[in-house]
Amino acid sequence: MSLPHSKPSIVFLDRATIPTQITLPKPSFEHNWQEYDFTSPQLVENRLADAEIVITNKVVLDRNTLQKLPQLKLIAVSATGFNNVDIQYCQEHGIAVTNVQGYATQSVPEHVIAMLFSLRRNLVGYHQDIKKGEWQRNKQFCFFTHPIGDVAGSTLGIIGSGALGKATAALAKSIGINVVFAERKGITECREGYLPFDLVLQLSDAITLHCPLSAETHHLIGEPELKKMKSDAILINTGRGGLVDEAALITALKSGYIAAAGVDVFTQEPADESNPLLSNMDMPNLLLTPHVAWGSDSSIQDLANILMDNIDAFVEGREQNRVV
Template identity: 50%
Template sequence: MKIVFLDRDTLSPETRLPAFSFQHELQVYARTAEDEVGVRLRDADVVITNKVKLTRQALQGARNLRMVAVAATGTDNVDLQACRELGVVVSNIRNYAVHTVPEHTFALIFALRRSICAYRDSVIAGRWQEARQFCFFDHPIRDLAGATLGIIGDGGLGQAVAAIGRSLGMNVLFSGFKGRSDQGCLYTPFERTLERADILTLHCPLLPETRGMISAREFEMMQKKPLLINTARGGLVDETALAEALERGQIAGAAFDVVSVEPPPGDHPFMRLLQRPDFILTPHVAWASDEAVQALADQLVCNIEAFARGAAVNVVT
């Protein structure tokens, strides 16, 4: 069995890829450019990809391909319909980030809610010496206890974020689907969640129905000028509208770990926000604790091992 890993550099160099127990040939590439995909897939039985796109054309040219092992949870980089038609099994990684993403989410929330970055920058600039006393009050500091946390996405990550929020004394709301109000008492209608939340955090997949789910109209609904946190997927929020909402004061702050184009180009709307004390951009690392990445690598190998035994797991299609 020939296994080709297209983008090993998307995992930490410290991450160990466990050895496969069956006879195989493993070909590892640090990165794979778009025009190299077809050639590298041509003789592969199994291909591992994290973010490299597998198009219909590339898949059709892979003569022996039987499995796509996605080294992530999201599979929007793979043409799933083409895989169905070609009889190629697609497996993904699940439930490996149940600690790291919620912890990163709250790191961003704490940083904004307590103006950590703003105070650090002020100290670097000499403001403490200027104040000539033991403290100064240039930036807002707000407790989380008693605040309302609106969560969009009620899967494992959303539930873990909710548990942390409750432990801090927050009032937790799970948002219903946008445009619906018939999901029962466990969910707060989407529009009502936007109105009531002091902090909004996204933990849902990027699908046609969720792309751009928060845009200019939704920012106008945010009566409490909340913080907006996105550690889920770029594209869930209209990024131009987000920049404008922050600049207009429609929200109190924003922290994003994901962007619709990664890395963002120099003219991306987020680039003009980087010096603001109420905006934080991290480079898609919420998932990337040492423990989580190793768990991902272990599960990746387990997925391929299971497929080789004829008992595929974590099957997307």
């Protein structure tokens, strides 16, 4: 791909989304590099005024913004999701878009299984008991206030059969968990190896979500779905926050529709106290993490390497991880 300048300008709008302990390689060709820890919407146009290549993780590049940046040739998204970029505008105006795939197939499954073990064995509840002095007051060498279940032999229902769903299935099977994949919601004729969506909800001891967020999957899990699950089931969401109706999830936990939930992603991030999950953090059957399931050091290093490979490939005229 030939660029107008021999040393194209590259701007990373939100460099702080990659931790400082991670080595960020630089593209192999001569270039001018500018990076910012964060970029507010008001500063995007000014910071990209001369950029031919932009790197963004979560900074929004919508039609209104892109119309003011005619020199832009490549948007390199430093994540898998690219819903912060107006893909249709990019298609219409010849702006290439790349994303990063396959970097978290170790990290996300381990996070899912870690949450599953923690919630099934009620580690949060027991930690809180000790913090409150309940065990100390009871004066017994052990203190059973919450049920403790085994993970081996249970059934894990997986919604989403991409790379992360399959990697989670492989890890789960390796520790004795039975795995079933759910067909898309509302589909009556299942593909080979899949079970109907509602049946997976009913059969599974735990459900884990690994599907993209779209108009079709928004609130994929709401009150009706939660009521179909086992009363001792666990819901784990490391996919996208909007896949789950968060208010309905809190109601389900309080009403006993399901036993527990582990959540790594939220409708709005960072989440604030208006989110019902955050205002109920004292619940022993609710485990929250701040969108870090993907973020082991090794996974983030892989992401950084792939990100720069994508930029090199574009400049060399090769299509790699292209969205458009």
